[in-house]
Amino acid sequence: MVRNYSDFFPARPKNDGPDKNTSRLLSLGWQPYFAQQISSDELTATPPVRVVEVHRNAFHVVGEGLDEAILPVRNATVGDWLLLDRAHPPSSRVLERQSLLKRRAPGTDRQIQLIAANIDTVFVVSSCNQDFNIARLERYIALAFEAGIDPVIVLTKSDLASDPENYVDQARTISNSVPVVTLDARGDEPGLKLAAWCKPGKTVAFLGSSGVGKSTLTNALSGTEDIATQAIREDDAKGRHTTTHRQLHVVPGGCLVLDTPGMRELQLTDVAAGIDDLFSDLNELASRCRFTDCRHETEPGCAVQAALADGTLEPGRLNRWRKLKAEEAFNSASLAERRSKDRAFGKMVRSVMKQKKQKTWGLE
Known part of the structure; x- marks a missing residue:
């Protein structure tokens, strides 16, 4: 019972x-x-x-x-x-999970890599420098939406940027339901500005590229310097891997913080619902197209093309939506095909073993 x-x-x-x-x-x-x-x-x-x-x-x-x-x-x-x-x-x-972050593993074997389970809030971290990339942020947020996790965009190194508000404005165009926080990863700001999500018993995760300040943020919340950090390369703002494995840290106040290695590649799979949530504005536009199978190219009565023409839809956002949907569909179909082949192979093996047993019994 x-x-x-x-x-x-x-x-x-x-x-x-x-x-x-x-x-x-x-x-x-x-x-x-x-x-x-x-x-x-x-x-x-x-x-x-x-x-x-x-x-x-x-x-x-x-x-x-x-x-x-x-x-x-x-x-x-x-x-x-x-x-x-x-x-x-x-x-x-x-035990059955409340949430699960996963991606298609790097390489060609089309395996799924589990990133983390039972996360309450994902802090998607980017720096106010050359690392900032709208398309990459959208990938992380689609991943969080699919997993049923609340995402928050955290912009670091704003004190080093000549125009930090430009980065903030760009980040806010991603989704009206995703808060954007700017902070200095060192000192008291992380504890103060992230307190609403870092409550006792809650588990939060920092995701982002190497060098954006994930380990520094974890150190700031824990009040220690236990996790090694390294400076970025000044020529291209690229980070160096300092975290080599995934680890949960219990920090003062009772929150658990997951520090993860930077991910240079984030291939999406099985996240169709997350992409729909991320691009809810485009889905709403598409529902107003004259034809249900509209490809949003040259079809008459296309609400998406009308939004492009009147300037209410930015072309780059439409292109990123198309790219993510195409990638997700391809990866999910590939995984489904592999799973189907695995099931067929397993069925064949069981059939062969059954026949061998029957022959053995026949000899006895």
């Missing part, structure tokens, strides 16, 4: 401080959503732990009275909650 949240977390005595048996899990982001997936027997036999660090050959997991390295669990990623199988950790059960 699945119990409710209160069964796992008894009420705290009044005026007696936090419950020592539950404060650790709560500080790691434990919520009713996860507790409702566990039976009383599972809770005793397989205690919940959260993946706080991912390395090539090991996971770092933390729970109530637990802090250890285990062998990786298949299809799990940083931020996941596991029911730890002490006898065989790789068999630990992954």
Whole structure:
């Protein structure tokens, strides 16, 4: 029988401080959503732990009275909650996620790479310099929308820009529902300006290219210099990789912060809904076209082309919309094709094994 949240977390005595048996899990982001997936027997036999660090050959997991390295669990990623199988950790059960960030992995094998799970807010970080790129920001935001995560654009190094408001204005054109924050990644500004999203028990993530200040921001929130940082190359504003693996940091105030390596390539797949949310204005225009299969090129009665003509739609935004939709459709179709072939191969293997068993039984 699945119990409710209160069964796992008894009420705290009044005026007696936090419950020592539950404060650790709560500080790691434990919520009713996860507790409702566990039976009383599972809770005793397989205690919940959260993946706080991912390395090539090991996971770092933390729970109530637990802090250890285990062998990786298949299809799990940083931020996941596991029911730890002490006898065989790789068999630990992954609890259903509230959110999942993923991308098509670099390379040609069309695998999906899991980035992080159970994130509440994504801070999409860019610098007010040559790194700033509207198309790249849109990719990250589409990724967040698809995962059901609230995105916030964070612009760093505004103090070094001759016209920082130009970057702010460009960022605000991406989506009316995405806040834009400018700050100095060093000092007190991150803690003050990001406080609304960095509440106790919440998990936030910094995503962006190398050198935009993700690790510096994490250090600022934690009040330490534990994460190494490096300066960007002055000639092209490109960053150097300082974070080499994904890791959750518990910072003062109870928030968990995910620092990730910079991603030079962000191929989108299975994010059609996220792209629709990001370009809701274009979808609304398209719904007013005369023909339902309008390609928004030379068709009569095209509302998109009319918006281009009267200046209410910027050509670059339309081009980026088309490019993202085409890329997403291609990648999703490719993955679907590969999955179909994998299922067919598995079916063939099972059929062959079944025939071998039947022949063996026939000899007996």
